[in-house]
Amino acid sequence: MARIRAAAARSTAVDLSKLLSSFTTDIVCHAVSGKSFRGGGRNELFRELVETSSKLIGGFNLEDYFPKLARLDVVRRMVCARAERIKKKWDDLLDEIINDHAKNTMLDHEINQDRETDFIDVLLSIQQEYNLTRENVKAVLVDMFIGGTDTSFIVLDCAMAELIQNPEVMTKLQAEVRSVAEGKEMVTEEDLNGMIYLKGVIKETLRLHSPVPLFLPHLSMADCDIEGYTIPSGTRVIINGWALARDPAYWESAEEFMPERFMENVGSTMIHDFKGSNFHYLPFGTGRRVCPGMNFGMATVEIMLANLMYHFNWDLPAATVKINMTESFGVTMGRKENLILVPALAQKQV
Numbered sequence: 001m002a003r004i005r006a007a008a009a010r011s012t013a014v015d016l017s018k019l020l021s022s023f024t025t026d027i028v029c030h031a032v033s034g035k036s037f038r039g040g041g042r043n044e045l046f047r048e049l050v051e052t053s054s055k056l057i058g059g060f061n062l063e064d065y066f067p068k069l070a071r072l073d074v075v076r077r078m079v080c081a082r083a084e085r086i087k088k089k090w091d092d093l094l095d096e097i098i099n100d101h102a103k104n105t106m107l108d109h110e111i112n113q114d115r116e117t118d119f120i121d122v123l124l125s126i127q128q129e130y131n132l133t134r135e136n137v138k139a140v141l142v143d144m145f146i147g148g149t150d151t152s153f154i155v156l157d158c159a160m161a162e163l164i165q166n167p168e169v170m171t172k173l174q175a176e177v178r179s180v181a182e183g184k185e186m187v188t189e190e191d192l193n194g195m196i197y198l199k200g201v202i203k204e205t206l207r208l209h210s211p212v213p214l215f216l217p218h219l220s221m222a223d224c225d226i227e228g229y230t231i232p233s234g235t236r237v238i239i240n241g242w243a244l245a246r247d248p249a250y251w252e253s254a255e256e257f258m259p260e261r262f263m264e265n266v267g268s269t270m271i272h273d274f275k276g277s278n279f280h281y282l283p284f285g286t287g288r289r290v291c292p293g294m295n296f297g298m299a300t301v302e303i304m305l306a307n308l309m310y311h312f313n314w315d316l317p318a319a320t321v322k323i324n325m326t327e328s329f330g331v332t333m334g335r336k337e338n339l340i341l342v343p344a345l346a347q348k349q350v
């Protein structure tokens with residue numbers, strides 16, 4: 001916020017994508033490991049690990065389409081070598097963090113019993129009870145880091161890109177946020193309940209720009225038939241949530257950004273619920289593998305977007321005519337180009 005405020009005072013542009021990405025990384029790193037990864041080049045290493053892992057998990061796998069290639073084993077060996085290199089880097093980083101925690105936990109027992117606990121503390125405290133190996137703990141942590149950082153960032157980045165291209169929506173959202181939080185220094189969590197349009201804007205962003213458009217790869221546990229097609233047990237199954245969320249059979253003017261569609265019939269579970277029961281709207285997946293960070297992710301996006309609307313008016317830099325919405329592909333899918341915008345202070349702050 002301080003950096004945006006400084007840019008607003010100078011009327012210069014900010015790289016909003018970069019700021020939002022570092023905000024969501026900080027929030028997840030704090031919740032999981034109790035500290036930010038900014039120091040000692042850790043942030044860059046962390047971004048590299050998340051990005052490469054995302055590409056490895058979500059990448060196009062030639063052998064799925066040409067199974068004969070599997071016999072040659074060339075592709076598999078190449079992918080495995082890359083995965084091994086990344087695993088080694090994750091191992092080094094996580095070993096360091098877990099060792100720090102184990103050491104601090106012992107010291108804290110003697111010195112400071114009031115220290116806030118983070119996700120690693122919780123995992124270590126139940127390690128023996130649930131028979132978790134260090135590899136298990138590291139696997140859960142990698143899952144949380146990859147699952148939590150890019151996703152919330154992509155929603156914020158795409159929401160801002162859509163808002164700047166739909167000024168009437170931005171004006172309506174600013175009016176709501178500014179009236180609910182009027183006179184306050186910051187929008188806080190308790191203000192969010194009164195912001196119905198904000199929730200509509202975020203839901204519409206999740207519909208058009210779902211950060212995990214094909215969910216995670218699933219594996220069928222038994223043979224099953226779907227509309228005449230047999231899916232054998234052990235098949236890697238990919239579900240196209242992106243296509244469902246843009247299917248004109250379910251959505252009127254499916255390609256348009258219209259938060260109002262989520263305002264109709266408030267209270268009806270039909271189109272408002274993203275918790276996994278409406279199969280044409282599954283931004284967090286569904287079933288046993290549904291996103292465990294749903295509430296955390298929504299809270300992060302809501303509080304940041306509300307504050308961006310509360311404090312600032314936004315414009316494109318003079319030389320930019322249109323925002324490029326082209327997306328790049330991995331297990332998460334976000335916009336390729338960084339979002340550069342010019343902020344202006346909206347009102348005299350208290």
Ligand code: HEM
Pocket residue numbers: 028143144147148149151152155210211212215216217282283284285286287288289290291292293294296297298301
């Ligand atoms: C708005 C933000 C988010 C969106 C849109 C989102 C979406 C998703 C989706 C679609 C899946 C796959 C579900 C499936 O395959 O059925 C998933 C899985 C997952 N998400 Fe999220 N997510 C978000 C935020 C978060 C956050 C903040 C965390 C943790 C801090 C998180 C942790 C995870 C994990 C660990 C999984 C894997 C679950 C498993 O393997 O069973 N997510 N998420």
